Amino acid sequence: MDFEMTFGVFMHKDGSIYDDIPEVHYQFPKIYLSRAQQMVGDWIIYREPAKLPRSKGFFAVAKVERIIPDPDVADRYRAIIEEGSYLPFEPTVPHKVEGQPVERDLANAQAAVRPLSNADFARIIALGLPEDDTLPRVGELEPPAAENDWRVQEPHVPFDSERPIVQTLLNRPFRDRAFRRAVLHAYDGRCAVTGWKLVNGGGRLEAEAAHIKPVSEGGPDSLRNGLALSGTAHWMFDRGLIGLTDELDILVSRQVNDPSSVTAMINPTRKALVPGREAERPHPQFLAWHREYCFKH
Structure with a gap:
């Protein structure tokens, strides 16, 4: 086994006590402190437990910046x-x-924090x-040839010495493609x-992947900081003309010069249509940032 760079695995389960x-x-917990400290400055991969119903397995990669005592719970970090650095x-x-x-x-499958070999x-x-050219423009999503093909076919490793x-x-271009692919898949385009789920004659989706909190402001490339939006809705969201409450109600700014047209464009529920899985929905932390710093009240 080769653990020179101290890559690691962090086990995560939505709705856990952590x-x-x-x-x-x-x-x-403190029991993993010495092991986690070895990963500072290196990359970890997030994994859901295998015993979890419909476990998504390994679902993201991120880089550990530092370890701190937990400010809220004793003997946790x-x-x-x-x-x-986070990328789904x-x-x-x-x-x-x-x-x-x-x-x-694998040395210990039960350990919540454990090293990961380079291989x-x-x-x-x-x-x-997968490094591919299937998303040459914002919003394009190419479905697999058959359902769940991506889960059984091991692709060629796209990385080399160069x-x-x-x-x-x-x-950045690699991350942009990965972010678009993850967001458009979660929202089914x-x-x-x-x-709207508009598709042109070539199978290209009209929807784009939008960051709620922009990368330029420290927003992560995560599903919970992403939305699938049509071109017009994306433009309005980035300029603060529409926004979302924590309950996902769609807000329309008073500065919109044609409110009736904007209202007619919004889906009949008046709420954002988001993925069913909690971990893929917009996080209140990012929605609050957008309302405070971007949305025009």
Whole structure:
């Protein structure tokens, strides 16, 4: 096994007793402190437990910036995620591919914080962040040839000596493609505001992947900081002409010069149409930022 760079795995489950915001911080008990400290400055991969119903397996990669004592709970700590490093996988990576574990150099499958070999790290990244040309413009989504194809076919590793993995993970065009792919898949290519799922003759989706809190302001490339929006809705959202409450009600700014047309564009529920899974819906922390710093009241 090769653990030179101290890559790691953080086990995460939505709704657990731990206060995790995977794109911001990861909470863990004192028993894992020495192990987590070895990962500071290196990359970890998030994984859901295999025993979880409909487990999505390995679902994101991020870089650990530092470890701090948890400010709220004694004998717990937080791994602070480096700003701009979190990136969701699409497809998410199952625990096994063709009957073989994806994490092969496994010492302790039960440990919530554990090291990850270089070979396992490279394999998981290649599966979860396939480097392709299927999204040459904002919003395009190419479906797999058959349902769940991405979960059983191991792609060619897209990384070589000229493009080290860790360098690629910080490459902005690469991250933009991965973010678009994850957001449009989670929203099934449908605009959260209008409800439209428009596709041109070439199979290209009209919807775009929008950041709620922009990357330029420290917003992460995470599903919970993303929305699928049509071109017009994206333009209005970025300029603060529409926004969302924490309950996902769609807000229309009083500064809109044609409110009736905007209202007619909004889907009949008057709420954002978001994924069913909680972990894929907009996070209140990012929605609050948009209302405070972007939305025109």
